[in-house]
Amino acid sequence: MHATSLSARFAPPSVPLRYLLALAAIALLAPLHLNLGMTHWAPAQWSLSPPAKGSFDALEFGLSVLPRLVMALLVGAALGLSGSVLQQLTQNRLASPMTLGAAAGAWLGLTATALFAPALAATHGHWAALGGALGAVGLALLIAGRNGASGLPFILAGMALNLLLGAIATAILLVHTKQSRGLFLWGAGDLGQIDWHWVQWLWPKLLVGLVLIALAPRPLTLLQLGGAGARARGLSLFPVMLALFLACLWLTSVAITAVGLIGFIGLITPNLARLCGARTARDELLFSALLGALLLLGADAITLALNRWFSALIPSGAAAALIGAPALLWLSRRQLGAEDRQSLTLPPGAESLNRQRLAWLLLVGAAVTMLTLLLQRAPDGWQLGWPSTVLWSLRWPRLLAAVAAGSGLAVAGMMLQRLLRNPLASPDILGLTAGATLAVVAAVMLFGAGMMQQVAPVAAFGGSLLVLGLLMLFGRRHRYSPGIMVLVGVSLTALLNTALQIGLTRGESDALALLGWLAGSTYRIEAGEAVMLSLAVAALVALSLLFHRALTLVSIGDGVAVSRGLDVPRARLALLLLVSLLCAVVTSVLGPVAFLGLLAPHMAALLGARRVLPQLWLAALLGGWLMLVSDWLGRSALYPLEVPVGLVASILCGLYFLYLLIRQRLA
Missing domain, CATH: 1.10.3470.10 (ABC transporter involved in vitamin B12 uptake, BtuC)
Known part of the structure; x- marks a missing residue:
C-alpha cells in the first residue's frame, strides 16, 4: 500500500480543524x-488546579x-x-x-x-x-x-x-x-x-x-522542483x-x-x-x-x-x-x-585468493598473533616476552574466548549475507544480537545472575530466533531487499534496546552484574567457559561447511537452487537456525559485539575469497584475529584501565567499514 492509497482511505481534516485537534490534544494531555x-498525588487526588501555596507539592x-x-x-x-x-x-x-x-x-x-x-x-x-x-x-x-x-x-x-x-x-x-x-x-x-x-x-x-x-x-x-529547477528560478542552491x-x-x-x-x-x-x-x-x-x-x-x-x-x-x-x-x-x-531500495556495495577486490596472497596473509596473521601474546604493558612500561605463569593462566581463557567469538560472528555474518543476498547483513545490524541480548537479560532478571551460565545460551537462541522470524515476516513484502532488511533490523534493534533499558531499571544488583557483559567483555571469562565456547563455535562452523553447496546455490538465486534439486525452504531454514545458534552461543558468553559480523566477510571477499568455502574459513580467521587485536588494545591502550573487547572491536571494525564506504564513493 502506497501513500496515495493511504490518502484515499484516510481523508485528512481541513487545515484549521487539524491545528485545533492537535492543540486540543495537547490541552488534554x-x-x-x-x-x-x-510524587505524592494518588489518582483520586488528581486535579486540574495546582497545589496549595507553601506546601511541598x-x-x-x-x-x-x-x-x-x-x-x-x-x-x-x-x-x-x-x-x-x-x-x-x-x-x-x-x-x-x-x-x-x-x-x-x-x-x-x-x-x-x-x-x-x-x-x-x-x-x-x-x-x-x-x-x-x-x-x-x-x-x-x-x-x-x-x-x-x-x-x-x-x-x-x-x-x-x-x-x-x-x-x-x-x-x-x-x-x-x-x-x-x-x-x-x-x-x-x-x-x-x-x-x-x-x-x-x-x-x-x-x-x-x-x-x-x-x-x-x-x-x-523551489527545491521540490529539483536542483536545476530551483537554480533556474534564482535560488543559490x-x-x-x-x-x-x-x-x-x-x-x-x-x-x-x-x-x-x-x-x-x-x-x-x-x-x-x-x-x-x-x-x-x-x-x-x-x-x-x-x-x-x-x-x-x-x-x-x-x-x-x-x-x-x-x-x-x-x-x-x-x-x-x-x-x-x-x-x-x-x-x-x-x-x-x-528508488529507495538501493543497496550499498563495497569496492571490488581481488578475483581469487592465490597462494602468494594467502602466504602473506598467514605470515602477517602469525606476526600479529605473536605480537599480542608477547608485547604487553606493565606498571614499569612496555615489556616484550612470554607472560608469567600466573598471568598466562588468567589471560589464555580470554584470548581463546575472543578468537572463538570473532570466528563465530564472522561466519554468522557471512552466511547471513549469502542467504539474504544482502551485503549489509550482519547479526548486529539485523537485530539478532539485540534479540539475544534482551532474552539473556530477561532470563537473568527472572532466574538471577547465578543461573546465567545455565539459562543464557537457551535464552539467547530463542531471542535471536524470534528476531529472525520477524525479519523474514517484515521483509517478505519487498522480497528481502537489502535496504529494507537493514531498516527493519535497525528498527527492531531500537525497540529491543528500549525494552532492555526498561528491563535494566528493574534489575537492581542483577543489572549491575550485567553491565560488563553488555559491553562485550572478556576479562571475567573463566577457563571452562572459554573452552565450551570454542568447542561450540568449532562444531557449528564445521557444520556450516557441510552446507556449503546449499549456501552457494541459495546465494545465486532460488530459481537456480530449485533447478539443481535443492529444497530451498528447508535449506534456508536450516542455515538460518545455524546462524541463530552461532549468534546465541557467542552473545550468551561474550555479550553484544557490533560490526565484526559485517566486516570480516567483506575483508575475506576483498582479499579474493569469492566462493563460499574460501570466504567462510578466511572470514573465520579474520574475525578471530580482529578480536585478538581488540583484546590486546583493550587491555594495553589505557593501562591500567581496560576497555571491553566488544567496544574496541566495534570501533575498529566500524572505522574500517566507513573507510571502505568512503573509498567506494571517492572511486
Whole structure:
C-alpha cells in the first residue's frame, strides 16, 4: 500500500480543524502529564488546579513538574521542525537527526567535552554538540554522495555512523565511570528538571526555529522542483542548503545539550504531518513542530506512568523509542518506493585468493598473533616476552574466548549475507544480537545472575530466533531487499534496546552484574567457559561447511537452487537456525559485539575469497584475529584501565567499514 492509497482511505481534516485537534490534544494531555509528575498525588487526588501555596507539592510543581512539561513541548517542537526541514531538503522521508547520525555525533561531541573540558561544556557545550552533529552528517553525505542523499544510502550511512559514534561515546563513558555516571542517564534522554535553568537556557536558542518557519518555505518549495529547477528560478542552491542544514542541526544540538538523546520524534512528525494533509512547505513545518510537541509530551507521560509502575527512573528517550521504532517499521514497509531500495556495495577486490596472497596473509596473521601474546604493558612500561605463569593462566581463557567469538560472528555474518543476498547483513545490524541480548537479560532478571551460565545460551537462541522470524515476516513484502532488511533490523534493534533499558531499571544488583557483559567483555571469562565456547563455535562452523553447496546455490538465486534439486525452504531454514545458534552461543558468553559480523566477510571477499568455502574459513580467521587485536588494545591502550573487547572491536571494525564506504564513493 502506497501513500496515495493511504490518502484515499484516510481523508485528512481541513487545515484549521487539524491545528485545533492537535492543540486540543495537547490541552488534554498537559493536565495528565502534570498529575503524573507529582510524587505524592494518588489518582483520586488528581486535579486540574495546582497545589496549595507553601506546601511541598507546590514546590515540586513549580520547580520540577511544570518545567518538565514546558521542556517536553520545547524539545518536541524543535525536533519535529528539524526533522521536517531535513526531509524537505533531502526529499527523503526517512531523514531525521537520528537516522543521519547527527544525534549520535552531537552526543559524542558533548560527552567528550563534558569529560575532558567540563568548564567549556558548562558554558559552550552546545557548540561541541553542533560540531559533532556537523561532522556526522558531513561523513554521511560523503559516503552517500550527492545523488544518494534522497535515497537509502544516506540513511544507511547515518545508521552506521550512529552505531559507531555510539560505541565510541560508550567506550569513553566506561573508561571514565566515576565522572560519567550522570551522563549515562542523560545519554538515554532525560526530561527531568529541578528548576527553570534549562528552560531559560533553551528557549532563546530555539528562536532560530521561528526564523526557519518564516524564511525556509520558499527555498524548500523551489527545491521540490529539483536542483536545476530551483537554480533556474534564482535560488543559490549551496548557500541556502548549507544555511538550512546548519539551522536544523543547531536545533538538534541545543535540544540534545539540554535533555540528551531523544530519537524518532524528528522522523515521525513530518510523515504524520503529510499523512494529516500538510501539503505546503510552511504548513508542514508548522504542523510538524506542533506534532513534535504533542508526541514528546505523550511519550513523557508514558515515561512518568512507567516510573510510577516500576518505581524506577526510566529515561524519556526509551518511551519515545517505544513509539518511534514501530513507526520506522511501518514507514520502511509502507512508504518506500522502488528508488529507495538501493543497496550499498563495497569496492571490488581481488578475483581469487592465490597462494602468494594467502602466504602473506598467514605470515602477517602469525606476526600479529605473536605480537599480542608477547608485547604487553606493565606498571614499569612496555615489556616484550612470554607472560608469567600466573598471568598466562588468567589471560589464555580470554584470548581463546575472543578468537572463538570473532570466528563465530564472522561466519554468522557471512552466511547471513549469502542467504539474504544482502551485503549489509550482519547479526548486529539485523537485530539478532539485540534479540539475544534482551532474552539473556530477561532470563537473568527472572532466574538471577547465578543461573546465567545455565539459562543464557537457551535464552539467547530463542531471542535471536524470534528476531529472525520477524525479519523474514517484515521483509517478505519487498522480497528481502537489502535496504529494507537493514531498516527493519535497525528498527527492531531500537525497540529491543528500549525494552532492555526498561528491563535494566528493574534489575537492581542483577543489572549491575550485567553491565560488563553488555559491553562485550572478556576479562571475567573463566577457563571452562572459554573452552565450551570454542568447542561450540568449532562444531557449528564445521557444520556450516557441510552446507556449503546449499549456501552457494541459495546465494545465486532460488530459481537456480530449485533447478539443481535443492529444497530451498528447508535449506534456508536450516542455515538460518545455524546462524541463530552461532549468534546465541557467542552473545550468551561474550555479550553484544557490533560490526565484526559485517566486516570480516567483506575483508575475506576483498582479499579474493569469492566462493563460499574460501570466504567462510578466511572470514573465520579474520574475525578471530580482529578480536585478538581488540583484546590486546583493550587491555594495553589505557593501562591500567581496560576497555571491553566488544567496544574496541566495534570501533575498529566500524572505522574500517566507513573507510571502505568512503573509498567506494571517492572511486
